Amino acid sequence: MALTTRRLLTIPSPIIGATAFRAMTACLSRLAALLNARVEGVESTAIRRFDAVGMLVGGLRPLADRVTMIFQRSGIRCVRVAHIPAACERLAVAMPQVVVVLDNIRPDERDALADRATAVGALVLHLDPALDEETRDELIAGAAKVAGERKVLRELVRHGETVDDDEWIVCSDFEDDDEQDDDV
Incomplete structure (x- = not known):
């Protein structure tokens, strides 16, 4: 966005004289040129967006593609990693809400993944x-x-709201609606 002095040049000033007016507009023109030079040299700040993220670990290509497609349909950004050590490394950066593991993993890998997932x-x-x-x-x-x-x-x-334990939403899509009605 370039600064301009065009508007100042077209407004006659009855209070100051013509010579002072021309000197003032020349000074403002130089100031606008300096500011424009500074503005062009500044890069915009990168804004970190906190998207809903799901991490997908392993899996054969057709299955992994299917999981990615379902996540994307739901508006969830999917981060795919090939194995558990890569997932453990990327968890702190990606900050996913859900990690889906498609491979059979060893108990020590399961513990390491669970520990890091709990941390985020x-x-x-x-x-x-x-x-x-x-x-x-x-x-x-x-x-x-x-x-x-x-x-x-x-x-x-993150915005300072307090959330009670009762407000945490649990996915209950897998229960029958009849069972839920009986509990009420």
């Missing part, structure tokens, strides 16, 4: 690749829903 407030979902497609898609959609809900709650806390 992420839930871990271990999916068996042998699940039928409908059940798997339902579980992934539930994980995406939880990621969106946890993002909203994280934003509330």
